[in-house]
Amino acid sequence: MSNTNLSATNVEIGENKKPLLKRLRPYLIMAPAFLITVGILYPFISAIYYSLTDFSFRNPTFDFVGLKNWIKMISNFDFWHAVLVTGEYALATTVTQMLLGLGIALLLNKDTFINRVLRLLFIFPLMVAPVIATLIWQLMLNPSVGIVEKFLNLFQIYNFPWASSPQTALLTAVMIDTWVYAPFVILLALAGLNSLPKSPYESAKIDGGSAWFTFKTLTLPMLKPFLYIALIFRLMDSLKMFDIIFALTKGGPGNTLMNLSLVAYNKGFAFLNLGESLPFIIVLWVVVFIISKKLVSNWLLSQKTASGN
């Protein structure tokens, strides 16, 4: 650029006259990342194609069968049950973790020594692979000999079934999921609380606003971008939850915890029927894509509002 003057207008004029190569620069810079992304995009597209075939791992030759797999899926009870389980699980884990995470972060917000220690310790569950965490919980929750059973015995509760009964399996999975991922929400909420400016609080104190009022009108709006990020990650990850449920009961007891990921895994890898398995997971993908798109644009909006632009 031949401009020696840095005023905004000059720079803009300079940019309008940009040669082709300069205009292409952002695309060129992004090309490597884009190529890797496209490389991963290929399986997505082939997934859609294979969902229209009768491909099975047992039989490597396959035919195009049109919408047969899709029609079979929609007319099947398994599918609607899996949709229900997916929704229930995602809703239960996300709501629990958002409330618990925000609550704990608010409790830890004062900068004392013990709070600093706890903030650090509370991250540790994120360091254990969720599969392993589930197995440790399973040992602790053993209905007859686990340590939790011994603890519940003190309160005259005996043989609480945890993951082995359809009535309590969801509760158990949600509890383990919360153990693993609530720290993630705590971390984000703390990041938000850290970034809050001090002065609005001082004026609120002078005006004598109640704690709840201050929280509702000051803290919550400014915390929104952070809560959105936590919500996006928690909701999307619980919608497609696989490993915790897989390690806990493989979808059981019966089909209590059979969400869309588990059904797709079973049809694809246990029954080796790829063509029939893919529609289940494509539906999940589309749902996740639409919801995340909406949430991400809300997040961008909330970020603008919170920073006052």
Next chain:
Amino acid sequence: MKNKRLVVAGKIIRNILLISYTIFALFPLFWMILITFKSDTQMYDTTFFFTPTLENYKEVLLSADYFSAFINNIIVSGGAVLVSVIVGIPAAYALARYDFKGKEDLAFTILSFRFAPEILVILPLFMIYQKIGLYDTYTGLIWVYQLITLPLLIWVLRGYFEDVSVEIEQAAQLDGYRWYQVFIKIVLPLVKPGLVASGLLAFIFAWNNFTFSLLLTGFNIQTVTVNSLNYIASDTVHYGQMAVAATIAALPEVILALIIQKHLVRGLSFGAVKG
């Protein structure tokens, strides 16, 4: 008088809540470490007092399998982060600095891969990999781990790049630096904390991944998480050995987290913290 009592009650409730959560969050970790010292016969005795044994540690640490799984994990997670850093830095910079057609769509597409169901990617990849010989290889696994590491890195770094003021870059350009020199000498050092935070976060998420390595590897490059399950899946259940495997697998992450804890929070906020 009434007010004072309310304050005291509030404090008590606050402490009860914190203590309950602390027990909930930390007891399983304590239990995991405790059972690493228990023999298989003591596993279901839920007493805190027992004769500790180092048998599990010996069994796991001396097994060639665990050692190679650990190395595999480092190669795969480290490799994935490295590739992501190399292609992600320029991409994040382009998203932060340039206005171009389809920018936000491209940015969202990259982020959306983070939310794609793993199984959807794995089912077709499984076949493609077997066809082109990437099944059970480092390259194959590192490539698919980009789904975890690349979106995270690009989105965190984008926020950091946006925080670097354009004036600094323009001033450097006036001093005669070429645009790539400006980037390497001026901009990159400024976003280093973000790079460290996002790189290590990506490493942690890759390190703990289970589904990809369960389904896209055979015996050659099993990772630590999948390997730890072997102690449970074999004929006898060795919880103690599994716990050792898991505890040691968590050590690198704990060490990294302690080193970066200041940046960790900022890194996770995806550029939501401004100024």
